[in-house]
Amino acid sequence: MxxxxxxxxxxxxxxEDRYWADWADWLGVPRHTLSALVGAVVSQGRDDGDALRLLRPGLDVAAEARAREAAGRGQRLxxxxxxxxxxxxxxxxxxxxxxxxxxxxxxxxxxxxxxxxxxxxxxxxxxxxxxxxxxxxxxxxxxxxxxxxxxxxxxxxxxxxxxxxxxxxxxxxxxxxxxxxxxxxxxxxxxxxxxxxxxxxxxxxxxxxxxxxx
Structure with missing residues:
Protein backbone atom coordinates (compact mmCIF):
# COMPACT_ATOMS: atom_id res chain seq x y z
CA MET A 1 0.00 0.00 0.00
CA GLU A 16 13.43 24.28 -16.34
CA ASP A 17 13.56 26.13 -19.65
CA ARG A 18 12.60 29.48 -18.16
CA TYR A 19 14.93 29.11 -15.16
CA TRP A 20 18.06 28.74 -17.26
CA ALA A 21 16.87 31.16 -19.96
CA ASP A 22 16.45 33.87 -17.32
CA TRP A 23 19.96 33.23 -16.02
CA ALA A 24 21.38 33.44 -19.55
CA ASP A 25 19.56 36.71 -20.19
CA TRP A 26 20.81 38.13 -16.89
CA LEU A 27 24.41 37.20 -17.67
CA GLY A 28 24.10 38.42 -21.25
CA VAL A 29 24.96 35.14 -22.97
CA PRO A 30 23.08 33.08 -25.57
CA ARG A 31 20.59 30.72 -23.95
CA HIS A 32 21.94 27.73 -25.83
CA THR A 33 25.44 28.43 -24.51
CA LEU A 34 24.30 28.21 -20.91
CA SER A 35 22.10 25.16 -21.55
CA ALA A 36 25.01 23.34 -23.13
CA LEU A 37 27.29 24.21 -20.22
CA VAL A 38 24.71 23.02 -17.68
CA GLY A 39 24.53 19.68 -19.45
CA ALA A 40 28.30 19.42 -19.62
CA VAL A 41 28.99 20.11 -15.95
CA VAL A 42 26.21 17.87 -14.65
CA SER A 43 27.31 15.00 -16.90
CA GLN A 44 30.69 15.34 -15.17
CA GLY A 45 29.04 14.99 -11.77
CA ARG A 46 29.44 18.68 -10.94
CA ASP A 47 26.94 21.13 -9.47
CA ASP A 48 24.88 22.89 -12.13
CA GLY A 49 25.93 26.21 -10.61
CA ASP A 50 29.36 25.51 -12.04
CA ALA A 51 27.93 26.36 -15.46
CA LEU A 52 27.34 29.90 -14.26
CA ARG A 53 30.84 30.06 -12.80
CA LEU A 54 32.35 28.95 -16.10
CA LEU A 55 30.75 31.98 -17.68
CA ARG A 56 31.70 34.29 -14.82
CA PRO A 57 34.71 32.87 -12.93
CA GLY A 58 34.41 33.43 -9.20
CA LEU A 59 30.70 34.21 -9.42
CA ASP A 60 28.85 34.03 -6.08
CA VAL A 61 25.64 32.41 -7.35
CA ALA A 62 23.60 33.12 -4.21
CA ALA A 63 24.64 36.78 -4.19
CA GLU A 64 23.88 37.08 -7.90
CA ALA A 65 20.45 35.56 -7.34
CA ARG A 66 19.78 38.21 -4.70
CA ALA A 67 20.89 40.88 -7.16
CA ARG A 68 18.42 39.55 -9.71
CA GLU A 69 15.62 39.70 -7.16
CA ALA A 70 16.54 43.26 -6.20
CA ALA A 71 16.47 44.24 -9.88
CA GLY A 72 13.02 42.73 -10.35
CA ARG A 73 14.41 39.95 -12.52
CA GLY A 74 14.38 37.14 -9.98
CA GLN A 75 13.09 33.59 -10.17
CA ARG A 76 9.65 33.19 -11.72
CA LEU A 77 7.20 30.31 -11.87
Missing part, protein backbone atom coordinates in the same frame (compact mmCIF):
# COMPACT_ATOMS: atom_id res chain seq x y z
CA UNK A 2 1.12 3.56 -0.76
CA UNK A 3 -0.13 6.15 1.72
CA UNK A 4 1.91 9.14 0.61
CA UNK A 5 3.55 10.36 -2.59
CA UNK A 6 6.25 13.05 -2.48
CA UNK A 7 7.43 14.75 -5.65
CA UNK A 8 10.70 16.32 -6.72
CA UNK A 9 10.27 19.68 -8.49
CA UNK A 10 12.59 20.47 -11.44
CA UNK A 11 12.01 18.23 -14.49
CA UNK A 12 9.39 16.36 -12.45
CA UNK A 13 6.68 18.96 -11.89
CA UNK A 14 8.22 21.95 -13.64
CA UNK A 15 10.11 22.55 -16.86
CA UNK A 78 3.95 30.28 -13.78
CA UNK A 79 1.31 27.80 -14.83
CA UNK A 80 3.06 27.44 -18.19
CA UNK A 81 6.13 26.08 -16.38
CA UNK A 82 4.19 23.02 -15.19
CA UNK A 83 4.14 19.88 -17.29
CA UNK A 84 0.61 19.20 -18.64
CA UNK A 85 0.13 16.03 -16.57
CA UNK A 86 0.93 17.66 -13.21
CA UNK A 87 -2.41 19.01 -12.02
CA UNK A 88 -4.51 16.05 -13.27
CA UNK A 89 -2.16 13.48 -11.71
CA UNK A 90 -1.85 15.25 -8.37
CA UNK A 91 -5.61 15.71 -8.15
CA UNK A 92 -6.26 12.08 -9.07
CA UNK A 93 -3.83 10.86 -6.39
CA UNK A 94 -5.54 12.96 -3.75
CA UNK A 95 -8.82 11.56 -4.98
CA UNK A 96 -7.50 8.12 -4.05
CA UNK A 97 -7.04 9.32 -0.48
CA UNK A 98 -3.25 9.56 -0.75
CA UNK A 99 -1.29 12.34 0.95
CA UNK A 100 0.52 14.32 -1.74
CA UNK A 101 3.53 16.55 -1.03
CA UNK A 102 6.34 18.33 -2.86
CA UNK A 103 9.97 18.41 -1.70
CA UNK A 104 12.91 19.28 -3.92
CA UNK A 105 16.26 21.02 -4.11
CA UNK A 106 14.86 24.49 -4.48
CA UNK A 107 15.28 27.91 -2.92
CA UNK A 108 13.07 29.52 -0.30
CA UNK A 109 11.74 31.76 -3.07
CA UNK A 110 10.85 28.73 -5.20
CA UNK A 111 8.82 27.38 -2.30
CA UNK A 112 6.84 30.61 -2.19
CA UNK A 113 6.26 30.48 -5.94
CA UNK A 114 5.14 26.85 -5.82
CA UNK A 115 2.63 27.58 -3.08
CA UNK A 116 1.30 30.52 -5.07
CA UNK A 117 0.37 28.09 -7.87
CA UNK A 118 -2.08 26.41 -5.47
CA UNK A 119 -1.29 22.91 -6.65
CA UNK A 120 -3.58 20.11 -5.39
CA UNK A 121 -1.08 19.01 -2.75
CA UNK A 122 -1.08 18.84 1.03
CA UNK A 123 2.29 20.48 1.60
CA UNK A 124 5.28 22.03 -0.17
CA UNK A 125 8.85 22.14 1.19
CA UNK A 126 12.24 23.00 -0.28
CA UNK A 127 15.85 22.33 0.60
CA UNK A 128 16.34 26.06 1.07
CA UNK A 129 13.71 26.06 3.79
CA UNK A 130 15.04 22.90 5.43
CA UNK A 131 18.70 23.84 5.27
CA UNK A 132 19.62 20.45 3.81
CA UNK A 133 19.64 19.28 0.19
CA UNK A 134 19.57 16.04 -1.76
CA UNK A 135 21.26 13.60 -1.74
CA UNK A 136 22.00 14.19 1.96
CA UNK A 137 20.23 11.57 4.13
CA UNK A 138 18.96 14.44 6.26
CA UNK A 139 16.84 15.63 3.36
CA UNK A 140 15.12 12.28 3.07
CA UNK A 141 14.62 12.12 6.83
CA UNK A 142 12.67 15.34 6.40
CA UNK A 143 10.78 13.80 3.47
CA UNK A 144 9.72 10.92 5.72
CA UNK A 145 8.37 13.42 8.23
CA UNK A 146 6.60 15.39 5.52
CA UNK A 147 4.96 12.22 4.24
CA UNK A 148 3.40 11.37 7.62
CA UNK A 149 3.48 7.70 6.65
CA UNK A 150 5.82 4.73 7.20
CA UNK A 151 8.86 4.86 4.88
CA UNK A 152 7.89 1.61 3.13
CA UNK A 153 4.50 3.14 2.28
CA UNK A 154 5.90 6.45 1.04
CA UNK A 155 6.77 6.90 -2.65
CA UNK A 156 9.31 9.50 -3.77
CA UNK A 157 9.12 10.52 -7.43
CA UNK A 158 12.01 12.15 -9.26
CA UNK A 159 13.97 12.35 -12.48
CA UNK A 160 17.59 12.43 -11.28
CA UNK A 161 18.73 8.91 -10.29
CA UNK A 162 21.72 9.91 -8.16
CA UNK A 163 19.86 12.64 -6.29
CA UNK A 164 16.36 11.15 -6.16
CA UNK A 165 16.29 7.38 -6.53
CA UNK A 166 19.46 6.17 -4.81
CA UNK A 167 19.09 8.25 -1.61
CA UNK A 168 15.34 7.63 -1.41
CA UNK A 169 15.90 3.88 -1.52
CA UNK A 170 18.71 4.19 1.04
CA UNK A 171 16.23 5.91 3.34
CA UNK A 172 13.82 2.99 3.02
CA UNK A 173 11.35 4.80 0.77
CA UNK A 174 9.74 3.49 -2.38
CA UNK A 175 10.97 5.31 -5.49
CA UNK A 176 9.70 6.00 -8.99
CA UNK A 177 12.07 7.21 -11.69
CA UNK A 178 10.39 9.60 -14.11
CA UNK A 179 12.02 9.62 -17.52
CA UNK A 180 11.79 13.25 -18.56
CA UNK A 181 14.22 16.09 -18.40
CA UNK A 182 17.85 15.76 -19.51
CA UNK A 183 19.22 13.97 -16.46
CA UNK A 184 16.58 11.25 -16.56
CA UNK A 185 17.50 10.47 -20.17
CA UNK A 186 21.23 10.78 -19.58
CA UNK A 187 21.26 8.28 -16.71
CA UNK A 188 18.30 6.09 -17.58
CA UNK A 189 20.49 3.01 -18.01
CA UNK A 190 22.45 3.34 -14.76
CA UNK A 191 22.25 1.19 -11.61
CA UNK A 192 20.80 4.15 -9.70
CA UNK A 193 17.86 4.37 -12.10
CA UNK A 194 17.44 0.60 -12.16
CA UNK A 195 17.07 0.62 -8.36
CA UNK A 196 13.68 2.34 -8.68
CA UNK A 197 10.59 0.36 -7.78
CA UNK A 198 8.88 1.78 -10.84
CA UNK A 199 10.13 3.47 -14.00
CA UNK A 200 7.57 5.76 -15.61
CA UNK A 201 7.27 8.10 -18.55
CA UNK A 202 4.57 10.38 -17.13
CA UNK A 203 2.92 11.23 -13.85
CA UNK A 204 -0.35 9.86 -15.18
CA UNK A 205 1.09 6.36 -14.79
CA UNK A 206 1.38 6.88 -11.04
CA UNK A 207 -2.37 6.89 -10.54
CA UNK A 208 -2.64 3.31 -11.76
CA UNK A 209 0.39 2.27 -9.72
CA UNK A 210 -1.01 3.72 -6.50
CA UNK A 211 -4.46 2.30 -7.19
CA UNK A 212 -2.99 -1.17 -7.79
CA UNK A 213 -0.97 -0.94 -4.58
CA UNK A 214 -4.06 -0.22 -2.47
Missing amino acids: IDSVVFDVGSTLTR AESDLYPDVRPALAALRGLGVRVAVAGNQSVRAGELLRALALPVDEVATSGEWGVAKPDPGFFARVAGLARAPAHRTLYVGDYPALDIRPAKAAGLLAAHLRRGPWAHLWHDTPDAAAADWRIGSLTELVGIVRAAA
